[in-house]
Amino acid sequence: MTLPTLAGTLMSGTVAAQTSPAFVNTLMPEPAHLTEGAGWLPIRPGFAVATDKFHDQRLDHTIARAMQQLTQQTGVVIREAPAGSKAALIISVDGPGEPVQGVDENESYSLDVTPQGAHLHAATDVGAMRGFATLLQLVQVSGQGYYLPTVSIQDAPRFPWRGLMIDCSRHFEPVNVIKRTLDGMAAVKMNVFHWHLTDDQGFRIESKVFPLLTQDGSNGLFYKQEQAREVVAYARARGIRVVPEFDIPGHATSWIVGYPDLASAKGPFTIERHFGVFNPVLDPTRESTYQFLDQFIGEMATIFPDAYMHIGGDENNGVEWAHNPRIQAFMREHGLKGTAALQAYFNQQLLRILDKHGKKMIGWDEIMTPGLPKDVVVQSWRGFDSLATGTREGYTGILSAGYYLDHMDSAADHYRVDPLPAGNKLTPAQAARILGGEACMWGEYVDAKNIDSRVWPRTAAIAERLWSPQSVNNIDDMYRRLWAESLRLEALGLTQISQENASLRALAGTDQIAPLQTLATVLEPVNFATRAEWSDAHHVTTLMPLDRLVDALAPDPPSRHDFEELVSTYLQNPVAHPEQQAALEAIFRSWTADQPERVLLMAESPQLAETLPRARQLTEMGTMGLEAVGFLSSGVPAPPAWKAAKLAILDEADQPIALTRFTVVQAMRNLINEVK
């Protein structure tokens, strides 16, 4: 490196920056309509913002928050325009929106940017929030400064229900985790936070009427009512509804620890520490159960203003009902044939209670039992067919099958799942009953440290599926924007990028983790089924720490898709793609480099040592990759048996080790298979 070269590089950078930067669209979700124009609106000192119509405190706070983000990003202090002076950004909002945000809230907005100024228009505060999310994603940068591109955007969501469920029962998540999750949701225009507050493994919301619910059922890990109200207000400020879930009659062990009279079997009970489907279920035959639920739901209704209350309803195995003679007698007496009929009876009583407290019911597929009113919302973990059946019967529903974040599927997998898939045979009226979908973050293997990397950035792909037109479906482009969105989410305070290295430092006991990082970037957790099977076999409980390498790894890291894309482009014509060849060689060399250091680091930590074979496999893949590129780029064939030997190594590398899997095996296979 000589100084003239340096200066030259710098110089050319400067020159390039002085011309208008090209508009790089990293919007996520993609808006419904975007037209690009010529020219730019610079964000420079003096850039001011003003409202020219309605405004209230919620809108004022929205503007202040957005401008603070813009200031933080650009270093340019953005102010409210003094009265009478010209503002670079004008906000026109017609009115406040619904007092309690509902499914019908108007979230549409338009955003027009010209070199003279920007204009955001929305019917409601919530629409304005969506517009600001877009505006913040529009910001472009060059070495000289920040700009908004000339665009005209008209945008509205495809589905009105775009949710994220977080299970805070199996592992508790502190309020600050919930808040930063809400920040992330708002950034990608999601509008429902579904708060799974009770399950067998813990009761997480304070009841003042029934204090033993948390005293005996939570191990001290629960949200005070004041904190829950704070979350509801925080969400409303961001245009997000909060739908609380109290999962009954099954999944209810944590209820009956403190109140055994609610149970269908004889106590005493203890908080469930394992994962799965368990027998404890509320007793649907006693009037006292409904008196309890009436009081409890009445109390919760004072905290959660949303029109909907989620009552779970899933995975009641019926065992305790079948084994309790008194309950069996009740069923005979009431002509209830089977436990499904008894659960339908339970739901009817529950509906009456919800109705009394002004709430509509939402529950999982199993609540679709005869006699339910049509304004019940069914959340389908079973899939589109179950949902479609419901809509034909007149139920409304949302899709969650295909959006289970704990399954450790790729963003692309989730992205391909559509609540209204092309070619569905629903009538327009039936289709309109499918309100949207929810990503689900079940909590078996998630704690406050790693939840961000399990939720983000993959949830942004689901958010786009639920907001953007169906035609927005290019996987490569989705990933390109997903990585950009991930950086923005991190700037909001989410830790999905930084936590992996922090965990690697903790595991290795040193901050010199570079050799380990190379390996970690091409590993991800095994899928849910593999982990659940292993956990059952090893009697894993909620008390065991999530402190292994698998818990540090992000699912679907950039290495998978980006490497596949690189290999695929290279393979289009290996002898004529020197740039891709060089990129692949650099990757393969990094896999073979620092191997002794990597092995030593891993051997010195019990939690890393279990993954040691991965270090050897990485080196083997690096070596075969370099050889493969050598053969392919030169057109020289490999020696006999070379290919078979390498594919065998890849088969071995494809087996789970310590609950980890490689992200690059499939692309490596594609590469090796092309060698002659």
Add this chain to the structure above:
Amino acid sequence: MTLPTLAGTLMSGTVAAQTSPAFVNTLMPEPAHLTEGAGWLPIRPGFAVATDKFHDQRLDHTIARAMQQLTQQTGVVIREAPAGSKAALIISVDGPGEPVQGVDENESYSLDVTPQGAHLHAATDVGAMRGFATLLQLVQVSGQGYYLPTVSIQDAPRFPWRGLMIDCSRHFEPVNVIKRTLDGMAAVKMNVFHWHLTDDQGFRIESKVFPLLTQDGSNGLFYKQEQAREVVAYARARGIRVVPEFDIPGHATSWIVGYPDLASAKGPFTIERHFGVFNPVLDPTRESTYQFLDQFIGEMATIFPDAYMHIGGDENNGVEWAHNPRIQAFMREHGLKGTAALQAYFNQQLLRILDKHGKKMIGWDEIMTPGLPKDVVVQSWRGFDSLATGTREGYTGILSAGYYLDHMDSAADHYRVDPLPAGNKLTPAQAARILGGEACMWGEYVDAKNIDSRVWPRTAAIAERLWSPQSVNNIDDMYRRLWAESLRLEALGLTQISQENASLRALAGTDQIAPLQTLATVLEPVNFATRAEWSDAHHVTTLMPLDRLVDALAPDPPSRHDFEELVSTYLQNPVAHPEQQAALEAIFRSWTADQPERVLLMAESPQLAETLPRARQLTEMGTMGLEAVGFLSSGVPAPPAWKAAKLAILDEADQPIALTRFTVVQAMRNLINEVK
């Protein structure tokens, strides 16, 4: 890299791990007495803990928290021993300690570990907390598992007041930041959180009696009383007192925005946005001022149970008192000569109010005015001499001069400052009046994102100075343990390591930041004076974002001390230190590598572009370093004028650029100067 080598490396790692690992002492602070024995206590499944004397809820929670940390670190689920069974760790505590923790709280403990078991003994819950902090730092690891070494520790603090002040006025810090700071403090055995809650730039604690204090004086950024109580409880659970500061009569602009009648000049007033010493000061001549303070302090006393309340008292410039004829008349009438006398009068009234509410006074040096009772504590920003003067007059005091974290000094600089320096001429009775010290994190250039890296790990060095015997003063050993402690602090949830890279990603707009990291690791913020001067010249306000490279950089990063140590060892005999030579060459090569990529990354971001000359300087230093090592290791002299030219380059590199400075210039000078 061939596979046999790999297997060999792995094998030797395994063999080494099967022998007992050597005890690596990374305790921080160092205990008063430690004796090492032979053998190890393994931490393996079945490791259980029990109390054999007193226990209460606070101790139970302390044990549960410590065992959860141990479980998280080791993957071994640690349980309470079932009654009658043998526990590997026995906790013997005599009693609960003081109902409100005071300066005299007994924090001593002893910890004995043998291969048969561990025994922690303490007089109080708080002593047990200190013992657990040591126990968690004692854990050793090999590839086979985790161990406690055989040791006998008797430990007690040198000083009873070991504090950290955080200024939450100039920039607000959310509750979760405060909580993780308290976790860090507990880990290094600090026991006073001094909460600077009011200043010119913001009033940060809710008063229900005087709601305009936060309504008009906080921009909505303040702690609700419930949150403050939560912080007090969180701190108590960790053996930490909370001393709130309400800075009066100066530094009081935020008080008078909502209550202008408190002021010594005519309003209206606005929240101060700049930094420095300002004129606004409470009016000490009106009875209404004292009625206000009486009610306010009475209200605060219900939130903060500590015996002490900090009233600030610093930097009242007296301007408004001197310019107000009514106040001047009052002074004449009461025979008060000068503003110092008037402030003494104010303090007397304040003392009466504090006394009424059961509080003792603590304030900065300026409160040492005639007629104050001797149980007032003086916090000295002026230094040991001011403190010593106070102790000779009978005052007790704590030292903060030398512990200002915002000065951006090194951990070594802070470590060398002693509240009772060797050779001081105090009598034992006078010396006993020096209670300890406090690290001070003033908030001009600190926000929620970067506060962790400004506080940690340097504060751990101050914590050691205040806890450990004076004889513990080896700088190299302190740094060795400081980096180990930093990793442990990160595992607690602090972000002082990870935030730098997160900020670099935000600044560069990409996650491919390796070339930038190389530069960032050898840069740190300029000292406070340089930044303050620049900020004054550029009219910096609290509204401007802290989003430049300087704000991402950690002060005193490992590069400074570790590089100095490496160069110093190498220079002892350059021709005979091949290991140090290789290490230096690797560092210098990393500085010259990836330079074009680094320049491009920086040129594309306005906030990074201002630091661009640093990229060239880094390459120049790398090049001269390689040349210098070449000359020194071969014994070949440099060409004429080489040395002068290189020293000139270093002089240029030593100048601040965009508020950054290099950490390695001094060591580079040492290296270059040794070339013949």
